[in-house]
Amino acid sequence: MILKSLSLINYKNFEAINFEFDDKINCLVGNNGVGKTNILDAIYHLSFGKSYFNPITSQNIKHNTDFFVVDGLYQKDNRDEKVIVSAKRGQKKVIKRNGKVYDTFSEHIGFLPLVIISPADRDLITEGSDTRRKFIDGVISQSDQTYLSILLKYAKIVSQRNALLKYFAVNNTFDPTQLDIYNQQLNEYGSSIHKKRADFLEIFIPIFIDRYHAISSGKEKVSLTYQSKLSDTDLLTLLEQNLGKDRMLQYTSVGVHKDDLSFEIEGYPIKKFGSQGQQKSFLIALKLAQFDFIKKQSKVNPILLLDDIFDKLDEKRVEHIIKLVDDQIFGQLFISDTHADRTEGVVKKISQSYKIIKLDPTITTQEE
Numbered sequence: 152m153i154l155k156s157l158s159l160i161n162y163k164n165f166e167a168i169n170f171e172f173d174d175k176i177n178c179l180v181g182n183n184g185v186g187k188t189n190i191l192d193a194i195y196h197l198s199f200g201k202s203y204f205n206p207i208t209s210q211n212i213k214h215n216t217d218f219f220v221v222d223g224l225y226q227k228d229n230r231d232e233k234v235i236v237s238a239k240r241g242q243k244k245v246i247k248r249n250g251k252v253y254d255t256f257s258e259h260i261g262f263l264p265l266v267i268i269s270p271a272d273r274d275l276i277t278e279g280s281d282t283r284r285k286f287i288d289g290v291i292s293q294s295d296q297t298y299l300s301i302l303l304k305y306a307k308i309v310s311q312r313n314a315l316l317k318y319f320a321v322n323n324t325f326d327p328t329q330l331d332i333y334n335q336q337l338n339e340y341g342s343s344i345h346k347k348r349a350d351f352l353e354i355f356i357p358i359f360i361d362r363y364h365a366i367s368s369g370k371e372k373v374s375l376t377y378q379s380k381l382s383d384t385d386l387l388t389l390l391e392q393n394l395g396k397d398r399m400l401q402y403t404s405v406g407v408h409k410d411d412l413s414f415e416i417e418g419y420p421i422k423k424f425g426s427q428g429q430q431k432s433f434l435i436a437l438k439l440a441q442f443d444f445i446k447k448q449s450k451v452n453p454i455l456l457l458d459d460i461f462d463k464l465d466e467k468r469v470e471h472i473i474k475l476v477d478d479q480i481f482g483q484l485f486i487s488d489t490h491a492d493r494t495e496g497v498v499k500k501i502s503q504s505y506k507i508i509k510l511d512p513t514i515t516t517q518e519e
């Protein structure tokens with residue numbers, strides 16, 4: 152699968168701009184703030200219908216304008232596929248494929264497989280469990296069409312159950328039969344989500360460990376484990392056990408919406424005990440394992456976006472990654488860096504074609 156061209160209208164700092172891409176390696180180079188990451192994010196938008204960096208749609212529209220359009224032309228299975236994401240202030244975002252509007256975004260997820268490696272990934276280590284749940288959910292939904300809709304149904308029941316708990320508390324009343332309907336539904340969807348996450352991690356963890364050792368020079372032992380109360384007890388029992396607590400808190404305190412992943416090095420949390428380099432290797436290994444997994448499941452070579460590539464990797468590791476393109480492990484690659492020479496120095500060493508796209512503030516406001 153290849154992104155052949157991209158055009159942006161009023162997307163972040165770009166007013167109107169077109170890009171033609173190389174089938175293999177595309178290097179976006181230019182000074183800080185010129186819009187390199189915004190271009191990668193536009194490509195991310197085409198795959199996921201949202202920004203990787205800023206979930207608030209209106210903030211992705213260029214200041215003082217009313218709408219944005221991100222338009223990509225792909226070649227997939229020898230067919231041209233035109234995907235357009237557009238948003239107008241105050242209205243719902245629209246995704247179209249070959250002129251047809253999708254009824255739901257989840258139908259589109261997985262159609263254009265993509266993996267992004269960015270400095271923002273550090274949130275996976277530093278932030279709360281929701282960031283790590285989003286990561287695994289994102290990977291699974293790219294290869295399992297039903298997963299996202301089950302997750303959405305589960306989330307809806309949790310919020311309905313929370314509203315009921317609040318109602319009971321405010322009105323000083325209680326009706327276990329009403330709660331029981333929600334418990335049954337949560338149990339059904341929650342068990343399915345738990346199983347899909349556990350099955351996914353069983354395949355994913357060994358790939359991750361292999362990737363970590365391939366990119367890090369150290370021999371340290373790293374681990375990634377799934378933490379879910381549902382691994383030991385079914386959700387119905389857990390909901391019953393936590394009923395008193397939930398009534399007091401007025402929300403559902405147990406379920407797959409509380410699952411987490413623990414990241415450890417030599418048995419200790421990497422957040423506290425991993426060096427900067429070990430943390431970066433850990434994150435890259437996670438993303439490369441994501442790439443391997445999606446490629447295997449979808450049988451399509453995902454697009455790989457490497458944002459600010461030298462932030463995470465020294466030149467030797469960048470070479471290691473770029474070489475994977477040479478070995479046909481990767482398909483199309485988009486790299487952003489501030490230094491044209493440094494990037495070109497690495498990519499010209501391999502036998503694949505590449506394109507250096509130089510950005511400067513003047514081309515953000517004109518047709519190329």
Ligand SMILES: Nc1ncnc2c1ncn2[C@@H]1O[C@H](COP(=O)(O)OP(=O)(O)OP(=O)(O)O)[C@@H](O)[C@H]1O
Pocket residue numbers: 162163164165181182183184185186187188189190210211212213214459487489
């Ligand atoms: N909604 C918006 N409207 C206009 N400009 C925006 C909007 N959102 C972001 N920008 C601008 O986009 C620019 C940042 O672009 P981006 O993050 O892509 O830069 P970059 O080239 O990747 O920089 P760096 O090398 O520092 O990572 C900033 O100048 C910012 O003000």
